[in-house]
Structure formats: structure tokens, C-alpha cells
Amino acid sequence: MAEQMNDKTMAGGDAGKGAVAGAGAGAGAGDGEVAAKTGAAPAPAGDNGLASVAQIVELADQLSACADQLHERIMRDIRAYEEGNVPYRVQTAARTLLEDELLLRQRANGLYADAATYIVKSLGRPQQKLVALTTAAAEKIRKITLIGDVTGLVAGLLHLAGAAATGQAVPVIMALDNLHTQIKVLESHQPRLPSRPEPSQRMPRWTKRRHEGAAASALTGHRFVKLADALVGTLVGTLVGTLVGTLVGP
Incomplete structure (x- = not known):
């Protein structure tokens, strides 16, 4: 299933590569034609977007990149099941998004082909x-x-691609605002890790006392070990001295 989806979708995306090359090569010529028709030079890139053939092609590049990421993300979900059966709900979601991906590529290819218009x-x-x-x-x-x-x-993204194909400012602005809203919605729904509280805040008082008692016991045990070591050392020294004195004699 993964291979069939991959081949079918990518074939649709490859259909516009000839138009992409032509648009990239003719971007400068397209700008000149537009300037000749309108009698004015294209607006600077910093002032207005989509004001030249090159900028339309750049948008098409961005939409194609989004389609690439979408395709990769879909196939990653499908391949996660390896040789097992892909659940029906996953298949349904994948097919829907693959259709959207294909439509996004088609609209991007349309922008490449007719950028000057x-x-x-x-x-x-x-x-x-x-x-x-x-x-x-x-x-x-x-x-x-x-x-x-x-x-x-x-x-x-599909809304933006369709709006760009109108060549009108109002639909493009509305599509950009909608896309911005969708990105913000995703950001607000992303799970956030809770901030790590201080130890005194994240453990009950009785638990805290128990931990403090354990710490005190551990400290006392450590001192006891040191004391025992010292005592053993003293006893061993005394025994050795006594034994040597006995062996040597007066």
C-alpha cells in the first residue's frame, strides 16, 4: 500500500517539472512583459509580495515544499506498521491527505506555468x-x-494556492490570515511539559519527613561505619602489640 500511494502521488507531482524549469528560466522575461503591459516597474520585494514572476515562482516553491513534507509525514505513518495491516482509520486519513497533497502540487504547478498572469x-x-x-x-x-x-x-495551504491563482490582493490576504490562524491553532494544541516544581512543593509533608528521616539515618549510618572502622583499627593494633609482646617475651 505504501509503495502504491507513493508512486501515484509523486507521479502527479512530477507532472509539472517541465513547467517549473520553464518558469524559472523565463522569470526575468515575464517581469519585463508585465512591466511593458502595465507601464510600471514591478514593486520592490520588500514592499509587496507576489509582485513579480520570481515571487510567484517562489510561492510555488514553498507550496511544493509543503507538499513534500506532507507526503513524507504520511508515508512515515504508513511505514510504521511495517508488514502489519494498516488500520482502516489510518488508511482513510492517509488517502484524504494524499489527495490534498496531489491537489496542492497541481495548484503549485499551475502557479509555475502561468506565473506572469x-x-x-x-x-x-x-x-x-x-x-x-x-x-x-x-x-x-x-x-x-x-x-x-x-x-x-x-x-x-490549498486556500492560499487557490487565492494566489486569482491574482487578486483581497483573496490572498484572507488566505494568509487563515493560514496564520491555523498555525497558531496547532501551536496552542501542542502538548507542553509541565514546569518542574520544587521538591518541597511536589512531595507531601509526611513524605518529606520520611525522606528527611532517611537522610538523617543515612548520615548516622555513615558516622557509625567510620566509628566502627576506627574501633576495629584500634583493636587490631592492640591485639598485634599484645601478640608481639608475648612472642618476644621479657
């Missing part, structure tokens, strides 16, 4: 924040404990 005017969000957000999403997918917990996050 998806340039957003005056997004009002810097490209760096967009990249940071999608990078955080990929990291959450990689580290998530239960794979089923990422369904909302994956939906947010």
Missing part, C-alpha cells in the same frame, strides 16, 4: 512574511505528532 498588485504584505508563513507551515507538518491534526493547516 498571477502577479498581484499592491498586496500590502512583504514577500518575506509570506515565505516565513509557508516555511512555518512546512515545519509544523514535519513535526506534528498526529498526522490527522494537520488537516486544517493543509486546507489553509
Whole structure:
């Protein structure tokens, strides 16, 4: 099952590699075409995101990276069962997420192929924040404990990919806000280790007294051993002296 899912999904992801290469090679030409049509130079990367072909391609790269992390995380869960039967609920969740992964790759490939038509005017969000957000999403997918917990996050990525394909600022901003919310939800649901209390706080008084008594007994025992050693040494010395005196005689 794992091999079938892997081959089928990755085949869908590989379908757009030719378009990826073409978009990467023609990014500069696409920027020039857009500038010629609009009569204005593309907005600086620091001011507005998705304002050039190169930035659209960068988003497609980020979405593809998220799809890669999702695929790896799904297959890790499946392979954990080795030769045993994968439970039905796990199979269902895996199939659903693999379908989402394939759809995410398709939308990323669409951005690669038609990057010049998806340039957003005056997004009002810097490209760096967009990249940071999608990078955080990929990291959450990689580290998530239960794979089923990422369904909302994956939906947010699909929303962003679809919004970017509109070339409109408002849908993209709404998708970015939604993705940010999904990441925060995951962070709030992650289990946190409780802070370690002080010894006096984490043990009852009677337990504390018992431990103190044990410590005192241990200390007393240590002193007793030292005293016994000293006593034995004295006795041995006395016996040896007496024995030598007896053997030698007056």
C-alpha cells in the first residue's frame, strides 16, 4: 500500500517539472512583459509580495515544499506498521491527505506555468512574511505528532494556492490570515511539559519527613561505619602489640 500511494502521488507531482524549469528560466522575461503591459516597474520585494514572476515562482516553491513534507509525514505513518495491516482509520486519513497533497502540487504547478498572469498588485504584505508563513507551515507538518491534526493547516495551504491563482490582493490576504490562524491553532494544541516544581512543593509533608528521616539515618549510618572502622583499627593494633609482646617475651 505504501509503495502504491507513493508512486501515484509523486507521479502527479512530477507532472509539472517541465513547467517549473520553464518558469524559472523565463522569470526575468515575464517581469519585463508585465512591466511593458502595465507601464510600471514591478514593486520592490520588500514592499509587496507576489509582485513579480520570481515571487510567484517562489510561492510555488514553498507550496511544493509543503507538499513534500506532507507526503513524507504520511508515508512515515504508513511505514510504521511495517508488514502489519494498516488500520482502516489510518488508511482513510492517509488517502484524504494524499489527495490534498496531489491537489496542492497541481495548484503549485499551475502557479509555475502561468506565473506572469498571477502577479498581484499592491498586496500590502512583504514577500518575506509570506515565505516565513509557508516555511512555518512546512515545519509544523514535519513535526506534528498526529498526522490527522494537520488537516486544517493543509486546507489553509490549498486556500492560499487557490487565492494566489486569482491574482487578486483581497483573496490572498484572507488566505494568509487563515493560514496564520491555523498555525497558531496547532501551536496552542501542542502538548507542553509541565514546569518542574520544587521538591518541597511536589512531595507531601509526611513524605518529606520520611525522606528527611532517611537522610538523617543515612548520615548516622555513615558516622557509625567510620566509628566502627576506627574501633576495629584500634583493636587490631592492640591485639598485634599484645601478640608481639608475648612472642618476644621479657
